[in-house]
Amino acid sequence: MDAAWSAGEDPVVGVVDREGEATDADRSGSADIDAIDPSTLSTVDATHVSGDLEEVLAADPSVLVTAGEAALAAAARTGVDTPILPVGPVSGIESVVRDGLVAALDAVLDGDVARRPRSVLGVTLESGSADDHDPDSASAVDERALFDVTLVTDEPARISEYGVRSRGSDVATFRADGVVAATPAGSHGYASAVEAPQLSPALDALAVAPIAPFVTQTRRWVLPNDDLAVTVERDEGDVTLVADGRSVGTVTVDSRVTVSVVGTLPTLVVPGYSEL
The missing domain is CATH 3.40.50.10330 (Probable inorganic polyphosphate/atp-NAD kinase; domain 1)
Structure with missing residues (x-):
């Protein structure tokens, strides 16, 4: 407003x-x-x-x-x-x-x-498995992003399997080169090139889309801009977490990336x- x-x-x-x-x-x-x-x-x-x-x-x-x-x-x-x-x-x-x-x-x-x-998105990458005996066994990366958050397989033509959850509910699992979640501003940039929905700034939402999906009819989504979780279900190469074009971490099958609006x-x- x-x-x-x-x-x-x-x-x-x-x-x-x-x-x-x-x-x-x-x-x-x-x-x-x-x-x-x-x-x-x-x-x-x-x-x-x-x-x-x-x-x-x-x-x-x-x-x-x-x-x-x-x-x-x-x-x-x-x-x-x-x-x-x-x-x-x-x-x-x-x-x-x-x-x-x-x-x-x-x-x-x-x-x-x-x-x-x-x-502005808060992006958290939690790697490893913390337990009650060793709460520091999981490492975390915390970043902010104005435009988009991307998980992408580093090597060309090496497809991984990704999972998307919103507010604790499963949205989809798909094989692709990567997945992008974009703010309304970011939905008009790189995300639009992978056919993510373009969002009005009046919406409190994220545009989410696979990158080069193995199944060409994979859906794109408009999801709430809080409690979005993206995981790597199966990898066939290194998967990099990218926030506004900057590599900020490596995502593995025991990692979890969460995205929510944390400010403006x-x-x-x-x-x-x-x-x-």
Whole structure:
């Protein structure tokens, strides 16, 4: 839901001039976007700070400017609550074209802007089998994702078997190269290439789809965005867990990946300047 927003007095514009961590497989091309040159904002009536994400956030900016999907996803991983103005092509999220950034920021500082929250997923990979005698026998990986979570077999043409559960109920078991679960924003990016349903941001749901299924008529699903579990029922090669294009762990047959919305990322939409 949109909400009005104001930069307040003495605003500080934080510019992330580097995109953050490189993704393992940049599916959107956003890594080719040049960093934003803070000098282009010299006419904007606000204090400017620039640097990498950590440096900029340390300055407590009123608004954060990020270029491309990688930088926006990196901000989501930090749990930042500073409103973000996305720049450049971003799948499923309104963003400002680079040439319109100065005018868009002027509109932001004048209050002609809406704050729109985007769902952020918490992703947990539990490996091994913890028991009452040794509760630390299971290792866990905790990550956040703004766009999608993917389990994928590393080797080409090596199909594994995956299981999907939602709120404790079995949804499906299928053989495929992988499986993707996407937020409404992510459903318009990579997930759409594997024919996942494209979701409205008004929905509290995830789009889930197999990747290159062995049976071509395998279904795709729209599922609640809490308590989704994905498992590897049988593997024929290493299966990697990928969150927003970053490899974050290895999934085995005794592992369990759970996905739920754990928060939101506040983005700014500027009428006349922000577009999908």
